[in-house]
Amino acid sequence: MIEDFINKDKNKTFLEHEVKGILKGMGFYVPKGIFISKEMISQIPEIVNIPYPLAAKVSSSKIISKSDVHGVRTGLKNRDELKRAVIELMQIEHAEGVLVEEMAPEGLEVIIGGVIDEQFGPVVMFGLGGVFVELFKDVAFGLAPLKRSDALGLIKQTRGYRLLEGYRGMPPVDIDNLLNMIVTVSEIIATGLIKEIDLNPVALYPASYKESAMILDAKML
Amino acid sequence: MSNLDLLFNPRSIALVGAAHTELKLGGVILKNLMRFKGRLYPLNPKYNELMGLKAYTSIDDIPESVDLVIIIRPAPEVPEILKGLDGKAKCAIIESAGFAEIGDNELQDEIKRIGTGLGIRLLGPNCMGVYSPYRRLDTFFLPYERLKRPRKGNAAIVSQSGAIMICLFNAIRASNIGVSKAVGYGNAVDIDESDLYEYLADDKDTEVVISYIESLGDGRKFIEKARGLSEKKSLIILKAGKGLSGQAAAFSHTGRLAGRYEVFSSILKQFGIQEAGDFDELIDAAKALSYYPHMFPLAKGESRGGNRVCIITNGGGSGVLAADECMKQGLEVAKLPEDKIERLKQIFPHFYGVNNPVDLTAQVKDNDYVVVLNELKDYYDGFVIIALTGVTGITPGLAGLIKDFKKGTNKPIVFHIAHDGGSRRLITLLERIGIPVYPSAERAVRGLRAILR
Numbered sequence: 001m002i003e004d005f006i007n008k009d010k011n012k013t014f015l016e017h018e019v020k021g022i023l024k025g026m027g028f029y030v031p032k033g034i035f036i037s038k039e040m041i042s043q044i045p046e047i048v049n050i051p052y053p054l055a056a057k058v059s060s061s062k063i064i065s066k067s068d069v070h071g072v073r074t075g076l077k078n079r080d081e082l083k084r085a086v087i088e089l090m091q092i093e094h095a096e097g098v099l100v101e102e103m104a105p106e107g108l109e110v111i112i113g114g115v116i117d118e119q120f121g122p123v124v125m126f127g128l129g130g131v132f133v134e135l136f137k138d139v140a141f142g143l144a145p146l147k148r149s150d151a152l153g154l155i156k157q158t159r160g161y162r163l164l165e166g167y168r169g170m171p172p173v174d175i176d177n178l179l180n181m182i183v184t185v186s187e188i189i190a191t192g193l194i195k196e197i198d199l200n201p202v203a204l205y206p207a208s209y210k211e212s213a214m215i216l217d218a219k220m221l
Numbered sequence: 222m223s224n225l226d227l228l229f230n231p232r233s234i235a236l237v238g239a240a241h242t243e244l245k246l247g248g249v250i251l252k253n254l255m256r257f258k259g260r261l262y263p264l265n266p267k268y269n270e271l272m273g274l275k276a277y278t279s280i281d282d283i284p285e286s287v288d289l290v291i292i293i294r295p296a297p298e299v300p301e302i303l304k305g306l307d308g309k310a311k312c313a314i315i316e317s318a319g320f321a322e323i324g325d326n327e328l329q330d331e332i333k334r335i336g337t338g339l340g341i342r343l344l345g346p347n348c349m350g351v352y353s354p355y356r357r358l359d360t361f362f363l364p365y366e367r368l369k370r371p372r373k374g375n376a377a378i379v380s381q382s383g384a385i386m387i388c389l390f391n392a393i394r395a396s397n398i399g400v401s402k403a404v405g406y407g408n409a410v411d412i413d414e415s416d417l418y419e420y421l422a423d424d425k426d427t428e429v430v431i432s433y434i435e436s437l438g439d440g441r442k443f444i445e446k447a448r449g450l451s452e453k454k455s456l457i458i459l460k461a462g463k464g465l466s467g468q469a470a471a472f473s474h475t476g477r478l479a480g481r482y483e484v485f486s487s488i489l490k491q492f493g494i495q496e497a498g499d500f501d502e503l504i505d506a507a508k509a510l511s512y513y514p515h516m517f518p519l520a521k522g523e524s525r526g527g528n529r530v531c532i533i534t535n536g537g538g539s540g541v542l543a544a545d546e547c548m549k550q551g552l553e554v555a556k557l558p559e560d561k562i563e564r565l566k567q568i569f570p571h572f573y574g575v576n577n578p579v580d581l582t583a584q585v586k587d588n589d590y591v592v593v594l595n596e597l598k599d600y601y602d603g604f605v606i607i608a609l610t611g612v613t614g615i616t617p618g619l620a621g622l623i624k625d626f627k628k629g630t631n632k633p634i635v636f637h638i639a640h641d642g643g644s645r646r647l648i649t650l651l652e653r654i655g656i657p658v659y660p661s662a663e664r665a666v667r668g669l670r671a672i673l674r
Contacts, residue, residue: 011310013472064472113475117484120440139478141487143444150491157490197472221472 011100013061016017017099019218025200026184029211030218033101035059040097044086047077048100053077055101057217058087062094066217069093074103075084101207104214109162112182114144114189114197122167126151133173144186151182164204173204174212181213196221225412225420227312228344229353229402230482231288232259235280237302238293238317239263241271246362247293250316253359262287278307288312291350291360296320296328299346303335314360315345321408324346326510333410348407349383355426356398361405363387365383374399374512375428379407379417381435382461389431390506397512397652401426413438415446422450428514431507432454437485447494455510457495457671459503460485482619495674502667506660509668512657513633527602528672529555530666532578533593534607535585535615538664539637540578543605546666552603552673554578561596568592583612587619591626594634598626603669607662610644618654619649628656633672635667 008190019037025032032050035109040047048054050204058071066072069092082100089098118122124146127139140157155161155178167170181202190195198219205212236254240247251263253270262283277283280290292302296319298615307311313336320329329346336343336477342540344350350360354373361368371393378400380386380394386405393400394432406412406636415436421427430450437443450456463482489496497503530552534540544554548615557565565575569589574580581589590606597604606623610614623634636658638644648658659665 087580111474113473113478115473115476115479116477117440118446119437119481120484120488123479123484123488125478128477133474133478137478137483139483140490140493141479141484142486153491154487157487195475195577196473200474200477219473 014097014220015059015061015096016057016218017059019220020215022220023215023218028057028181028215030182031055031101031104032217033099035097035099037097038090038095038111041086041090045082046081050100051104052082053103054082055103056082056089057096057101058089058092058095059099060092060094061096063092078138093140094145095174103203105118105215106202107201107205108170109201109216111139111198112198112202113200114185114194116189116192116195117141120187122186122192124154124182126154126182127148128158128163132158132160142186145184145190148179148183150162150184151179154160154182155179174209175209176207177212180205194220224540225416226313227316227352228342228404228412229289229358229420229424230356231312231358233262233285233287233289234259235262235264235277235283235287235290236293237290239265239271239276239282240270241265243364246316249362250291250293250360253361256357256359256630257437258289258357259337260285268471270392270497274310276343280305280375283309284312285634289314289317293362294315296325297345300328300331300335303332303341303343304337306324306338306341310341313344313411314350316348316360316362317345318667319345320410329408334413340366341639343411343439344404344412345407347383349380349386349405352400352403354538355402360670361386371396371398371400371403373401374511375401375426376507377401377421377424377427377430378403378433379406379414379421379430380404380433381409382433383431384405384439385461388500389433389504393507394502396504396508397503399430409438413443415439415442418450419445422453422509423448428454429507429510430455431455431503432458433503434458434487435461440488441483444492446487446496447489448492451492451494454516455495455671457497457503457506457510459497459500462486489499495496495671496535498613499645501664503668505664508657508659509633509635509671512652512655513672515631519667527603528552529600530605530669530673531555531557531593531597531601531603532605532607533581533590534578535583535611535612536580536609537574537580539579539607540580543552543607543637543662543666546576546663547605550666550670552666552670555601558600561600565593565596576606578607584614587622588618589614590619591622594626594630601632603635605625605635605637605662605665605669607637607665608647609639610641610647611639615647617646617650620647623632623651623656629654635659635665635669635672637662 020030054076055074113125123145127133134139135217142154266278290313628660
């Protein structure tokens with residue numbers, strides 16, 4: 001699976017919907033979505049048959065941070081709002097298209113990633129999302145590939161760990177599934193076939209949800 | 222004999238760059254090497270005799286192949302000196318500076334190539350070399366009058382920096398820790414911390430390894446050897462260079478967050494390898510581990526688990542500070558069992574505080590501490606004893622009582638005694654029987670934490 005992805009074009013940075021397609025093929029959950037290329041813009045909004053509200057995000061191999069270029073619109077309630085959002089996003093510099101997706105339910109956001117470290121080679125990273133990672137750098141690293149028991153140790157290294165177990169009325173998330181995801185990402189980075197992978201954010205839900213972890217954004221290089 | 226054995230247990234040594242005066246580094250090293258009981262060959266073509274020893278013109282004049290060569294000559298001369306060792310030596314310490322640390326990577330790569338090509342193991346360059354008191358071996362270029370050496374003991378020091386080695390020697394002497402071996406490995410062109418961990422894991426004189434690291438070579442090899450060592454002995458690491466950030470230009474968020482130190486520290490935790498946050502923590506942990514080496518090693522996969530601490534004090538404030546630090550370090554200042562509270566209340570005057578901390582107040586007598594220890598030894602994993610010696614009830618006799626108590630238990634005890642002239646005798650006696658004494662309550666707790674980890 002990963003090999004196919006890499007061999008497709010060694011010099012291309014893949015767009016979000018392509019990365020998500022690969023991850024979906026590996027058994028991960030991603031939001032239902034449709035990629036709108038520049039040529040397809042006249043077919044908006046008819047071509048989108050996903051229930052509202054929707055989210056629209058600029059797609060580009062050259063844009064590192066979508067929010068920095070105001071490239072994300074959420075809570076689009078109807079066809080008019082969708083159309084306006086897609087047209088605006090297409091006009092952003094370097095835009096190659098727009099990814100329209102269903103709005104995922106609110107969950108606990110985490111980041112799972114992998115890099116090739118200069119000293120240690122492939123390492124996997126876990127952190128609580130949002131302010132925890134931005135402000136507190138509350139992340140932990142592990143030597144990839146990880147065993148499940150190591151993955152548990154990894155999430156326990158973070159200060160925000162208690163949030164995963166349920167805190168102040170928030171329900172506990174499906175930790176088993178989270179561990180599986182971390183192990184899989186660690187195995188992907190350990191193949192040495194890719195340089196960086198970012199699942200950021202991943203929304204986590206209680207184990208009672210059919211899809212207890214949803215990858216909201218993803219990058220691979 | 223392995224090549225690292227040649228480094229630590231040579232039978233013969235040649236010193237290239239020996240000098241006649243201690244005003245030169247080659248003279249200091251020669252003087253320090255005079256303590257060595259094996260065969261010693263100073264090299265200097267300008268002299269027939271140095272400090273009473275016959276001087277040799279070149280390595281070829283020496284009548285045997287030597288186990289260890291020490292080089293203290295200017296960096297540009299080192300490649301030729303190494304080439305001359307072909308067939309004459311298997312291990313060399315290059316103490317000279319002037320290589321990668323000043324940006325001359327080319328010269329460093331050249332000596333690495335020569336060493337590999339000739340099959341000579343290299344320590345350094347830009348290093349202090351080896352201090353091995355059990356072998357009376359000392360290759361440091363610092364005179365004894367300037368840098369006092371620690372006593373013999375069970376702690377090995379592995380330091381990438383010579384400057385930190387000096388600081389460690391001072392601190393270790395002040396903390397009354399003994400040393401088995403100390404090695405400064407500098408730029409680590411060949412022998413690095415991983416090789417030294419591997420050697421020390423099987424070194425019979427070493428029970429604790431104190432490691433100061435600036436830069437790692439091969440991270441995976443380091444983890445493998447550090448784990449191997451940690452399974453047999455206690456290893457505590459201090460890493461410098463914590464501010465180095467991740468790759469600012471990384472494509473992913475992960476890449477930007479993956480600072481060199483953050484990754485290092487996380488991976489140490491993954492494998493249960495102990496890290497000290499700073500120099501003082503390193504020394505405090507090393508002292509506790511050196512005094513309680515029999516607490517190690519853990520059987521593979523086993524966790525010591527215990528974190529229940531009892532604090533016994535004769536000063537309320539100090540007891541609170543100790544309790545605060547326990548909380549910070551993840552140690553539990555667990556309540557006394559009900560029946561023991563009743564019992565201790567019957568034994569002690571009503572104004573003693575029978576809680577945890579147990580407060581024996583200024584009216585304390587030496588024996589009170591042991592009464593508490595005997596009552597509570599089965600309920601706690603470790604004890605912090607605070608003895609403020611300004612009161613008349615505490616005497617050097619306390620050490621003898623603790624000694625007797627210690628025979629019947631394997632529970633670790635650490636002491637806090639404020640260090641001053643009057644307490645010196647008690648501190649000395651306690652440390653003689655293997656009880657580590659610290660100058661503050663918090664440091665005593667951190668020492669216990671290292672043992673109970």
